[in-house]
Amino acid sequence: MAKQDSTLHPRPGVAFLGMPAFTEAAHIALGDDQLRRNLGRATRTIRDKRTRAVGELEDWQDLRTAAAMIKDRTLADLDRHLEQFEAAATAAGATVHWAADADEAVRISTEIVRAHQGTDVIKVKSMATQEIGLNEAFAEDGINAWETDLAELIIQLGGDTPSHFLVPAIHRNREEIRQIFLDRMAEVGRPAPDDLTDEPRRLAEAARLHLREKFLTTSIGFSGANFAVAETGTLVVLESEGNGRMCLTLPDVLVSVVGIEKLLPTFADLEVFMQVLPRSSTAERMNPYTTMWTGVTEGDGPQELHIILLDNGRTRALADNTGRQALRCIRCSACLNVCPVYERVGGHAYGSVYPGPIGAILNPLLHGVSDEHDAALPFASSLCGACYEACPVKIDIPTVLIEQRAEVVEERADSGRPSAEALAMRIAAWTFADHRRLERAQKVASKAGPVVQHVRRLPGMLGGWTASRDLPPIPDESFHQWWERTRGADR
Amino acid sequence: MSNDKIIKPMGSKEQVLAAVRGAIKDAVPPSVSRTYSRDLGLDRAGLVELFTERVGDYRAEVQVIDRDELGRVIGNVLADRRIHSVVVPDDLDPGWLTTVTSRVVRDSPDLTHRDLDQVDGVITGSAVGIALTGTIVMDAGPTQGRRAITLIPDTHLCIVAADDIVGTVPEAVARLDATRPLTWISGPSATSDIELDRVEGVHGPRNLVVLILT
Numbered sequence: 222m223a224k225q226d227s228t229l230h231p232r233p234g235v236a237f238l239g240m241p242a243f244t245e246a247a248h249i250a251l252g253d254d255q256l257r258r259n260l261g262r263a264t265r266t267i268r269d270k271r272t273r274a275v276g277e278l279e280d281w282q283d284l285r286t287a288a289a290m291i292k293d294r295t296l297a298d299l300d301r302h303l304e305q306f307e308a309a310a311t312a313a314g315a316t317v318h319w320a321a322d323a324d325e326a327v328r329i330s331t332e333i334v335r336a337h338q339g340t341d342v343i344k345v346k347s348m349a350t351q352e353i354g355l356n357e358a359f360a361e362d363g364i365n366a367w368e369t370d371l372a373e374l375i376i377q378l379g380g381d382t383p384s385h386f387l388v389p390a391i392h393r394n395r396e397e398i399r400q401i402f403l404d405r406m407a408e409v410g411r412p413a414p415d416d417l418t419d420e421p422r423r424l425a426e427a428a429r430l431h432l433r434e435k436f437l438t439t440s441i442g443f444s445g446a447n448f449a450v451a452e453t454g455t456l457v458v459l460e461s462e463g464n465g466r467m468c469l470t471l472p473d474v475l476v477s478v479v480g481i482e483k484l485l486p487t488f489a490d491l492e493v494f495m496q497v498l499p500r501s502s503t504a505e506r507m508n509p510y511t512t513m514w515t516g517v518t519e520g521d522g523p524q525e526l527h528i529i530l531l532d533n534g535r536t537r538a539l540a541d542n543t544g545r546q547a548l549r550c551i552r553c554s555a556c557l558n559v560c561p562v563y564e565r566v567g568g569h570a571y572g573s574v575y576p577g578p579i580g581a582i583l584n585p586l587l588h589g590v591s592d593e594h595d596a597a598l599p600f601a602s603s604l605c606g607a608c609y610e611a612c613p614v615k616i617d618i619p620t621v622l623i624e625q626r627a628e629v630v631e632e633r634a635d636s637g638r639p640s641a642e643a644l645a646m647r648i649a650a651w652t653f654a655d656h657r658r659l660e661r662a663q664k665v666a667s668k669a670g671p672v673v674q675h676v677r678r679l680p681g682m683l684g685g686w687t688a689s690r691d692l693p694p695i696p697d698e699s700f701h702q703w704w705e706r707t708r709g710a711d712r
Numbered sequence: 713m714s715n716d717k718i719i720k721p722m723g724s725k726e727q728v729l730a731a732v733r734g735a736i737k738d739a740v741p742p743s744v745s746r747t748y749s750r751d752l753g754l755d756r757a758g759l760v761e762l763f764t765e766r767v768g769d770y771r772a773e774v775q776v777i778d779r780d781e782l783g784r785v786i787g788n789v790l791a792d793r794r795i796h797s798v799v800v801p802d803d804l805d806p807g808w809l810t811t812v813t814s815r816v817v818r819d820s821p822d823l824t825h826r827d828l829d830q831v832d833g834v835i836t837g838s839a840v841g842i843a844l845t846g847t848i849v850m851d852a853g854p855t856q857g858r859r860a861i862t863l864i865p866d867t868h869l870c871i872v873a874a875d876d877i878v879g880t881v882p883e884a885v886a887r888l889d890a891t892r893p894l895t896w897i898s899g900p901s902a903t904s905d906i907e908l909d910r911v912e913g914v915h916g917p918r919n920l921v922v923l924i925l926t
């Protein structure tokens with residue numbers, strides 16, 4: 222077969238780090254009408270659906286609280302849970318590896334593939350493998366990594382980077398997808414049918430046929446995990462399409478790359494997360510497929526299982542008393558869909574695998590704020606509080622952002638680099654330059670109600686002023702809303 | 713010699729664990745309050761009704777049938793859907809297949825994934841049904857077979873005993889054994905990746921037929 226075209230795998234190291242920092246990227250993204258329309262429609266649709274899915278459960282707030290507490294409990298005792306997980310998984314027939322950083326995780330992965338003389342691997346969408354740049358590293362080593370999720374396939378064939386956790390190809394419309402399939406599928410396997418239309422059903426069918434061949438012939442699978450159970454060594458993957466089941470069931474060898482924050486203490490804890498994750502993410506009562514597997518089962522599924530436990534900055538985040546809560550994140554993407562900033566600029570502007578409000582706090586926590594890009598992220602928010610309200614594990618994103626802004630200010634002051642004030646001003650200018658952006662932020666803020674009451678201190682440019690005063694409460698009706706309603710008739 | 717080793721897994725393990733311990737030295741584990749609901753307070757008939765409605769919401773075909781109708785109904789479903797061949801777990805009750813005219817393949821370790829790809833459908837039992845979410849859980853136990861057989865063929869005919877239907881996710885989790893391979897199925901395979909239009913069926917079975925046995 223033809224050698225893999227390297228343009229199919231843009232290196233995040235290049236694609237992401239070479240990108241302009243958030244402020245400039247946001248400007249560029251705002252100029253892209255197509256992206257803005259797709260994102261606007263998509264985020265609105267998911268937002269409305271999610272409100273219904275969550276509203277159906279009377280005990281939703283109890284579930285949120287339990288989910289947050291279970292995660293905090295896990296993190297507060299993470300060393301013990303990790304050791305317990307390793308012991309249970311090993312007893313069930315898995316091989317557990319530990320990776321301090323991305324390079325080490327990649328090296329272990331490559332060695333496993335090499336040990337089996339593998340040239341191809343099939344993959345189920347995984348943020349952890351994306352974070353460590355696995356596909357790109359494999360490409361350099363002559364190993365083809367095939368993404369099997371429909372959206373990831375679109376991204377991979379399009380030589381693109383994902384813009385959303387859940388619907389990574391949200392920035393592509395159906396005509397673009399048709400063209401990508403027609404242009405690229407033939408180079409890497411079964412071609413798209415000549416008469417392919419842009420009907421979603423036909424596009425999905427083309428993907429099914431293209432990938433079926435790979436599922437049946439590839440002997441090594443790679444995955445991440447949504448949850449890892451310390452008590453039993455069980456791994457859990459939630460998905461929709463069945464490509465996850467294919468990758469987790471059909472290969473002889475399975476390698477799962479799992480962030481150390483994915484642990485849950487007990488199998489019974491899944492009773493909470495199997496409720497909050499589907500409803501928060503795809504806004505369904507339950508996602509179509511979930512696979513739970515514990516080690517190796519004779520005669521059923523892969524007979525060799527490797528689990529790579531990944532740190533890569535997580536212990537750095539864990540050490541931050543306020544920021545630690547970001548590690549509760551179950552990557553549901555609810556916070557992205559309610560974020561007025563995300564809705565405007567899209568995921569690419571964040572320049573990271575983790576976009577949106579959670580990305581804005583997670584990236585600086587994982588890497589620190591010495592990099593220009595990470596330093597700009599805490600400012601990519603209007604602090605409206607909608608993300609906190611939506612988050613199924615109650616991560617108080619606004620509070621973490623505020624703390625990080627202060628950190629950026631200090632870091633800049635120490636290093637004598639362009640002042641954080643200047644940086645903050647640039648972003649504030651962007652947020653406030655367009656009155657619609659401001660209105661939207663205010664609308665969401667006043668709806669979020671009590672949640673934002675705790676936002677009492679604004680660091681950065683306003684820090685001096687607010688340090689000794691509480692912010693005035695956000696009015697129920699903004700000036701603009703009032704004007705729209707009354708046209709100033711109250712005069 | 714050991715210095716020449718490329719991988720030093722113990723080294724990284726200790727490094728990660730030490731970093732974890734340093735990071736959480738002041739952390740206090742909170743106690744978890746589990747005030748969420750565990751059951752729906754429905755009787756058997758109520759659970760069956762809700763389960764039927766919720767499975768139907770995923771655009772799966774659902775029928776509630778009497779135990780002695782099963783053989784006849786299975787034959788009809790396969791004939792209506794023009795399913796020429798089906799695979800079944802090797803312990804499936806032969807009584808279920810008395811009216812089946814399709815070619816029946818009993819699963820065996822010799823059957824390859826490619827062989828399964830040549831089969832139109834699969835008939836299995838299940839472990840647990842969850843009424844609130846319309847979910848079926850398979851645990852590779854009796855009448856369910858290995859995971860590959862319910863994955864590769866395009867139509868899955870799944871039989872759920874009314875007695876195995878519970879109300880909520882917590883009730884289902886309490887019944888499951890973590891050491892078995894578990895598959896939770898809620899409707900046929902689907903994607904919303906193209907402009908968020910839900911399309912039935914990408915890789916898993918595109919047709920799900922659920923027969924509830926009362």
Ligand code: SF4
Nearest residue numbers: 550551553554556612
């Ligand atoms: S921060 Fe919360 S809302 Fe956002 S992706 Fe993570 S879990 Fe979901």
